[in-house]
Amino acid sequence: MSGEQDLPNDLPRPDGELEALQRAWRRPTGWRRLTAVNNNQIGVWYLATALAFFVGAGVLALVMRTQLALPGSTLVGAGTYNQLFTMHGTVMMFLFAVPAVEAVAVWLLPNMLGARDLPFPRLSAYAFWAYAIGGFAFFCTVLFGASPDGGWFMYPPLTSKEISPGIGADWWLLGIGFIEISAIAGAIELIVGVLFTRAPGMRLKDMPLFAWAMLVTGLMIVFAFPAIIAGTILLELERALDWPFFIPARGGDPLLWQHLFWFFGHPEVYIIFLPAAGMVSMLVPAMARTPLVGHGAAAWALVGVGAVSFLLWIHHMFSAGLGPLALYLTSAASFAVAIPSAVQVFAWIATFWRGRVGTETPTLFLLGFHFIFVLGGLTGVMVAVVPFDWQVHDSYFIVAHLHYVLIGGMVFPLFAGLHYWAPLLKGHRLPERAGRWSCALMFVGFNLAFFPMHIAGLAGMPRRVYTYEAGLGWTAWNALATAGAYVFAAGALLTLVNVVRTVLREDRPQGDPWQAPSLEWLQQEDYGTRSIPQVASRYPLWDRPTLAEEVVAGRHWLPGTVFGGRETLVTSVLQGELRSLFRIAGDGWLHFLAAVGTAGFFLLLTVEQVALATASGLFAIACILGWTWQLDRPPPAATAEVGRGVVVPALARGRASPSWWGAIILVAVDATIYASLAFSHVHVSMKLDVCPPPGASVPAGGAVGAVAALLASSALLAWATRRVGRPGQRLLCAAVVLATASFLAAFGIDLASHLQVGLAPRNHAWSATVAALLAWQGLHVFVLLLMGAYLVARSFAGRLRPDARATLDNCAVFWHYAVVQGIATVLLVRLLPQWMGG
Structure with missing residues (x-):
């Protein structure tokens, strides 16, 4: 349904309609907050937890950099250093980067799409609690010297039972299990939400680019993360049951792990980058006060990057002796992935060029992102050249490239987003002066920390060394890198402190300090917007200045609750045509208890408490069955009136159903x-x-x-x-x-x-x-x-x-x-x- 017939009218809303809506979506208080499933709560908790892991991993990095600041340092020994760099990489990749972008999506995406909530909110809440409980237990292993020490990539035979007899490797293998379950659960939720719960009239090609980015990212998670799940299953079976998948003496092959790991590992780089690119595509038009140049091209570029990324897993196996054909094809794919990435960069630059750009903190972080990410992309093209990659493989040049791509490509956009979307939390902007200082410290500190690593790598410094001798030409570069790391950490900490201080302030109306064009800047409550807007363009708040007033007055779709519970609308995939009403699950304990049971299953298996682990797993299954038992219930009526006399089915079946x-x-x-x-x-x-x-x-x-x-x-x-x-x-x-x-x-x-x-x-x-x-x-x-x-x-x-x-x-x-x-x-x-x- 679209066009003039669906435009709102000025009829007054019935008495009690708003109160019923508020009652259906009322958030729990006190200790019952643990039962919450609303995206406005779960998304914020999710993001806060991810940022806490970011701080923890950063502390590990500072210890490592202090150890390497001078040759022959004895701050930590070789074994401890191996645990530190393994935990740093694992926490940054698995507990911060992917969860952080999913957290932003859970928090913002329903509002950005004009939906009341994601379609399976208990699944989102389950994913969060499994991640938070299990991730915290996994991180605490570093305090007891029980952390994995085989690198965040865990290559056999270094992680075999013979060489790594402790439980550190098991913590990694089983710990990654529940983290991957959490990520996949979130991906399922986000894919279905983007495809089926957009505001009426929001066509697929016109939806916000952050939604495009999360759709592509969700699909990538679905097809990339299972490979690492399979790999961890095989390696844990080898360690626990002596099944020799990776032992050459009994027909196994260590390269099998590399194939499985990097089929997940290289797409994961883009799983981290693409949501950040989606954020940039939302922020750039808002800060430049003009539509994004090449919106359609940028959307196709997201799809292109996601597709090509799956051809790049051998990029990390250049020196493994796979044969010339594999090297040629992977080198070509490594060059090709730069094309759609460059399309997005040029779209952002052209938008800034065409618009009216100020010097607000989000803009400064975006400019820093452009500089750093482009440099990371250039070194990526360099390592796509096979002879050059042979020379720098496993050197500090690769460490520098990785951080330029990941920190430049994800952390700077995330911090820009924190400053941009902060008013949605409590109605307050982050302090502008402190934000500028934070950006300056992070930008200078980052380049001071990681650019010298390129030179140290070219001078022959290998990765994963805990110390080095004087006279090798590496000392000055490591000293600079260590100083830069502390400067960068100070800048990041300044923003995080400002976020905490702002969140602790009293609530006030959120407003829209940027005059932004997208729907998340409509007045939001626990139920989202007062009514679900009819959308007719890519920039609805710019193209229809009265939309905010109309939505708050309840003049658009679903201004109340039809059956007294939580509901949203189902729309068609391509055109966003109104299809049916979809009833959403409310708060409850079962998803939380299921997450506790799931985390307990994996954690207890790690310490070889098989009986307790089995009981915990069965408890989790019982809770999951209990919550699904409550969901599939018939509607009170076959149809629902969702506004302006329009009646839609109250139940979607088969292929029309999001479930x-x-x-x-x-x-x-x-x-x-x-x-x-x-x-x-x-x-x-x-x-x-x-x-x-x-x-x-x-x-x-x-x-x-x-x-x-x-x-x-x-x-x-x-x-x-x-x-x-x-x-x-x-x-x-x-x-x-x-x-x-x-x-x-x-x-x-x-x-x-x-x-x-x-x-x-x-x-x-x-x-x-x-x-x-x-x-x-x-x-x-x-x-x-x-x-x-x-x-x-x-x-x-x-x-x-x-x-x-x-x-x-x-x-x-x-x-x-x-x-x-x-x-x-x-x-x-x-x-x-x-x-x-x-």
Whole structure:
């Protein structure tokens, strides 16, 4: 719906409408704040936690720089230094950079899109608490000397049980698990929110570029992070069960870890940069007081960077002996990724050139970002040249390049955003004079800290050394770098102190000190805006000066609460046409308890408390099932009046439902983990002279029975989904039970056939990869057993009906995927040796 017919009118709003809206969205107080799910609260907590980890990682960096300031320093020993640089890199990458950009998105994106909240707020809250609890426990290991010491990339064999027998590596491997779960949960929420909960009239091509950036980033997380999850599973299995995935003496390959890690690791650089680029694309037009030059080109550039980044994982393996073709292709991709990045830079520069630019603090941080990021991009082009990269590989030149790209490309835009969006917190701007000093100190300190590292690297200083001898020509450069690090830290601390001081001030109306063009500057309350605006342009507050008044008066969409709860609107993906009402979950304890259980599962496994870890994991599962049990409920009426007499469906089903698309994205995550495990099997197989290796065998039978049982399971569940609402509910339950039994039987047939031929995963990496594939399918047996029991329970409770079938539809998506995955496992293990032999 768009056009003149949807413009607001001046009819007075009904009495009590605003009070009902406020009541539905009232935030909890006191200790009940732990139950909150509203993005305005969770996003701020998320960002504050990420910034706390930024400070912690910064302190570790200062200790490292002090150690390296002079040759022969004895401030810390080699072992402690290894823990420091491992924790610094891990915390910066996993606990600060990615969570910080997701935090900004959780806080601002619903308001920027004109939505009441993200579609699955309990998922956002669960992701935050799992990250905060687990991240805090992980960071505290540095206080007890139990931190990992293998580098933030954790290369085998340095992280094998033989060389690293302590639990430091296990803290990293299992600790990263819940951090990745948190990031993926946030990505699912953000993708669905951007695609389906935009304000009516907001076309996909016209939505804010920060939303574009988070959409691309979310998709990148979905397809990049599963690779590191698969890698951590394999390495932890090697350490715990002696399955030799990375041990060459038993057919493993340490390069397999590098492939899995860097397939995640290089896209992660752009997962960090792209949201920052989206922030810059929001700030530049506002500070220049003019529309962004090349809005469409900048959006396509975000997509281009995201796509090309997946071709760059071998960029970090130039010296690993992969062959000339791989080097040529990766070098070409390394050059190519600079093109869409440059498109954005030129768009920002052209906008500044065309506009009326002042000297406010956000502008100064943006200018500093441009200078630093461009220099980082130039050194990136340099290391794309294969002969040059061979010379500087693993030198301090790479350390300097990495920080110019990441700190210049993410921290400076983030600090610009803190100064720009600060009035949305309590209505106060950050102090301008202090902000200028902060920017100056950070800019000077950063360049003083990291530019000398280029020269030290060219002079031969390698990475990851805890000391060095005098007379090598590195002393002066390290002294300058250390001084610069302290100056940079002082500037960053000044801004963070100002943020805390501003947050502690009394609330006042937020206002709009920048006369900004985007919707987050509408008057926001716990429920977002008073009414959801009808949008007709890229810069709605500039193009419709009366919009703010109209929204506050309740003259646009959904000015109240239709059914007394929390609600938002679902719109179409491309054109933003109004489709349906979507009811949003409210506050509660179950998501918080589920996060505690999830963090406890991974942390207790790390210290080898298997029984307690199992109990904690089951507790988390019970809480998750409890919160989903509450959600899939029929609406009080089939339709809802959302303003100006317009009536829309009160329930979206199947592909029209945001939750169905959430299930699809979850399947994509699962499939990518499986693809990574399958790649590991193929990689190990390709290294063999004979496949399977001596002492291992492929089952001669069982394939037909397993595949037939899997197909029967899928068919039975498909039949059950068509029985909803028909007489004979017991038939539906029986079909679900039979479908579950068929899937279990298929796994049993396949597993038994492998055990009969003597599968021994400790003997050889090939057998270990087969066992890993079977174990992953076994996990899906457990999940489908839970799903089957859950569906039967809902059916007997009368909660499985045509107007409350989202649970069944979503489970069916995962169920059919698990069947396809099972068939793929059966065929891959049996047919790959035949193909290789042929």
